[in-house]
Amino acid sequence: MKGSVFASPFAKPFKGRIFAVNPNASEILGVKCIPSVKDAAGPVDLAVICVPAALVPTVLRECAEKKVKAAIVVSAGFAETGPEGRQKQEEIAAICRNAGMLLLGPNCLGVLRPASSLNASFGLGMPPSGGMAFVSQSGALADSVIDWALEQMYGFSALVSLGNSAGLNEADFVDWLASDAQTKAITLYLEGVRNGKAFMAAVRKAVANDKKVFVLKGGREGKGLKAVSSHTAAMAGSYPVFAAAMRQCGATVVDSLEELFVLGDAASKQPAARNGVAVITNGGGAGVLCADYCHRYGVQLVDLREKTLARLDRGGNMHSAYSRSNPLDLIGDALPERYAAALETLLSENYVHGLIVVQTLQTMTDSIGDAKAVVAASRRHPKKPVLCVFMGGPYSKEGICFLHEHGIPNFQDPLLAVKAMAALVGKI
Amino acid sequence: MQLAFGEARKLLNRYGLKTVRSSLCADRLGVLDASNRLRPPFVLKVVGGDVLHKTEKSLIFLNLESREDLEIALRKLSKRAKGLKFDGFLLQEQLKGVELILGGSRDPVFGPVVAFGSGGVLTELYKDISLRVAPFSKKDALEMIAETKASAFFTGEGFRGRKASRDRVASALVSLSKLMAERGEVSEVDLNPVIATQEAATIVDARVICHG
Numbered sequence: 042m043k044g045s046v047f048a049s050p051f052a053k054p055f056k057g058r059i060f061a062v063n064p065n066a067s068e069i070l071g072v073k074c075i076p077s078v079k080d081a082a083g084p085v086d087l088a089v090i091c092v093p094a095a096l097v098p099t100v101l102r103e104c105a106e107k108k109v110k111a112a113i114v115v116s117a118g119f120a121e122t123g124p125e126g127r128q129k130q131e132e133i134a135a136i137c138r139n140a141g142m143l144l145l146g147p148n149c150l151g152v153l154r155p156a157s158s159l160n161a162s163f164g165l166g167m168p169p170s171g172g173m174a175f176v177s178q179s180g181a182l183a184d185s186v187i188d189w190a191l192e193q194m195y196g197f198s199a200l201v202s203l204g205n206s207a208g209l210n211e212a213d214f215v216d217w218l219a220s221d222a223q224t225k226a227i228t229l230y231l232e233g234v235r236n237g238k239a240f241m242a243a244v245r246k247a248v249a250n251d252k253k254v255f256v257l258k259g260g261r262e263g264k265g266l267k268a269v270s271s272h273t274a275a276m277a278g279s280y281p282v283f284a285a286a287m288r289q290c291g292a293t294v295v296d297s298l299e300e301l302f303v304l305g306d307a308a309s310k311q312p313a314a315r316n317g318v319a320v321i322t323n324g325g326g327a328g329v330l331c332a333d334y335c336h337r338y339g340v341q342l343v344d345l346r347e348k349t350l351a352r353l354d355r356g357g358n359m360h361s362a363y364s365r366s367n368p369l370d371l372i373g374d375a376l377p378e379r380y381a382a383a384l385e386t387l388l389s390e391n392y393v394h395g396l397i398v399v400q401t402l403q404t405m406t407d408s409i410g411d412a413k414a415v416v417a418a419s420r421r422h423p424k425k426p427v428l429c430v431f432m433g434g435p436y437s438k439e440g441i442c443f444l445h446e447h448g449i450p451n452f453q454d455p456l457l458a459v460k461a462m463a464a465l466v467g468k469i
Numbered sequence: 470m471q472l473a474f475g476e477a478r479k480l481l482n483r484y485g486l487k488t489v490r491s492s493l494c495a496d497r498l499g500v501l502d503a504s505n506r507l508r509p510p511f512v513l514k515v516v517g518g519d520v521l522h523k524t525e526k527s528l529i530f531l532n533l534e535s536r537e538d539l540e541i542a543l544r545k546l547s548k549r550a551k552g553l554k555f556d557g558f559l560l561q562e563q564l565k566g567v568e569l570i571l572g573g574s575r576d577p578v579f580g581p582v583v584a585f586g587s588g589g590v591l592t593e594l595y596k597d598i599s600l601r602v603a604p605f606s607k608k609d610a611l612e613m614i615a616e617t618k619a620s621a622f623f624t625g626e627g628f629r630g631r632k633a634s635r636d637r638v639a640s641a642l643v644s645l646s647k648l649m650a651e652r653g654e655v656s657e658v659d660l661n662p663v664i665a666t667q668e669a670a671t672i673v674d675a676r677v678i679c680h681g
Binding site for chain 1: 576577601
């Protein structure tokens with residue numbers, strides 16, 4: 042459990058009290074051991090159990106006696122190994138059920154709650170705290186995501202690895218996250234859902250509480266496809282039903298891990314809005330791509346009104362050849378002042394509900410200046426989503442970092458920016 | 470177990486789903502007699518038992534206007550259906566309109582599911598199908614229609630002169646979703662085709678399968 046609830050070089054120490062339990066060791070990672078959970082001084086909220094599978098029932102019974110509120114069983118060797126393991130899993134589920142003790146796992150990575158520096162998992166690092174929750178049926182995936190998050194600066198409210206879900210399942214966690222104040226967006230990697238109706242109800246609750254829900258489903262293809270009728274048997278298998286059910290309760294179905302986190306991150310940092318947005322760009326091609334993708338995903342590009350153009354003209358910052366339409370092409374020599382004028386003018390219009398701001402790299406481009414203009418304008422209009430496509434590498438890095446640090450999602454590809462906007466305006 | 474034609478029709482009608490005016494007849498005389506009570510043109514087909522894909526086995530005749538047409542169709546159908554188990558001849562009024570498919574099934578995870586799409590023999594080819602977990606509201610039904618290419622038939626000008634009532638089709642979807650949600654014994658419903666016009670959405674052929 043190195044790097045978990047115990048001291049980790051990657052995380053701030055957990056503020057609560059921690060007991061190390063092991064009858065054979067005198068200390069674990071510098072923490073003095075007690076032989077049994079029953080020896081802990083005072084009540085215990087959570088037990089993280091990582092003993093061999095054969096010992097788990099005994100340890101859980103001790104936890105039950107101690108009236109521990111919840112247990113995470115990290116240990117593997119249960120239902121995933123066959124009928125014998127399945128029986129063992131039923132045994133531990135029954136122990137927890139009878140004791141009224143919540144159970145996560147077995148065979149899971151555990152739970153991380155970055156804001157409380159709680160790493161009740163065997164994950165090595167602790168990702169930054171933020172508004173995105175991740176619930177995964179794959180523990181290994183969760184572990185990699187933490188590492189990836191550290192690199193991408195994704196901030197998480199909670200990470201949950203469900204494991205075999207002998208106790209708590211995906212619906213329970215979505216239901217909990219639906220009323221979690223830290224969580225703004227919920228991302229899920231699922232291979233199967235136990236109870237479709239319960240899961241839909243949980244997702245509906247989250248959506249009703251203004252939290253976006255993104256789902257990636259593994260195991261789409263294969264046997265066991267259920268017919269909708271003899272005619273539609275070939276087309277309406279279980280994945281189409283899953284995808285339809287998710288859309289029906291307001292979740293966004295995504296196709297890849299990258300999409301899952303890129304969209305989840307954007308939705309955790311930017312508000313949802315009505316459809317009808319504008320694109321600001323300093324390069325024609327990127328604007329054209331944005332417009333194409335907006336059309337494809339149903340993101341409406343508003344027509345800029347005469348009075349808006351008049352305001353832009355009066356400001357004196359526009360190039361004489363600027364596009365005067367949406368996408369608003371500021372022309373390649375645009376400096377931060379021109380971006381600032383366009384941003385403020387468009388965001389002040391009540392018919393513009395959000396912005397995609399494109400910056401291609403040109404000779405004059407001042408990436409950090411542009412980034413500052415975006416952040417300042419976004420702060421003045423916090424109810425309108427602003428997404429950026431600052432395209433580039435080393436020359437743009439400073440600006441891109443500034444955007445990230447100030448909660449403005451940036452995308453290298455206009456496609457992902459438009460998809461994120463489509464999610465925010467409820468089109469996907 | 471597939472419900473017999475009469476039972477299926479009764480169940481569908483009870484949920485407000487409209488079925489085409491028709492008569493199930495045991496034999497030739499029954500067909501000729503029924504043709505006096507219905508309005509031509511007629512469709513005549515063999516139903517029940519082993520009969521599933523009528524088009525492929527040529528167990529269906531369309532555009533029958535007169536007594537002579539009926540006689541010819543009856544002779545041919547009797548020959549083609551020889552050796553098959555079937556309930557009888559179904560004489561129906563032939564409807565003109567947009568061909569749609571409405572279906573119901575049970576998903577092991579989400580329970581009752583309703584499908585909607587363009588109907589006819591090319592349904593399987595085009596896979597133009599949208600799905601929803603039942604029961605659902607009219608708003609869901611309208612979204613379901615909008616998701617498919619069949620939605621072109623419900624716009625102001627229709628598609629190539631063919632136009633149908635979005636409202637009636639949406640109501641039929643809601644009714645079917647109610648049926649699937651309330652009737653746990655129904656495992657599968659296949660309404661294909663449903664003919665939609667500007668006045669109605671009418672089930673022309675129905676297969677209803679129940680457990681046990």
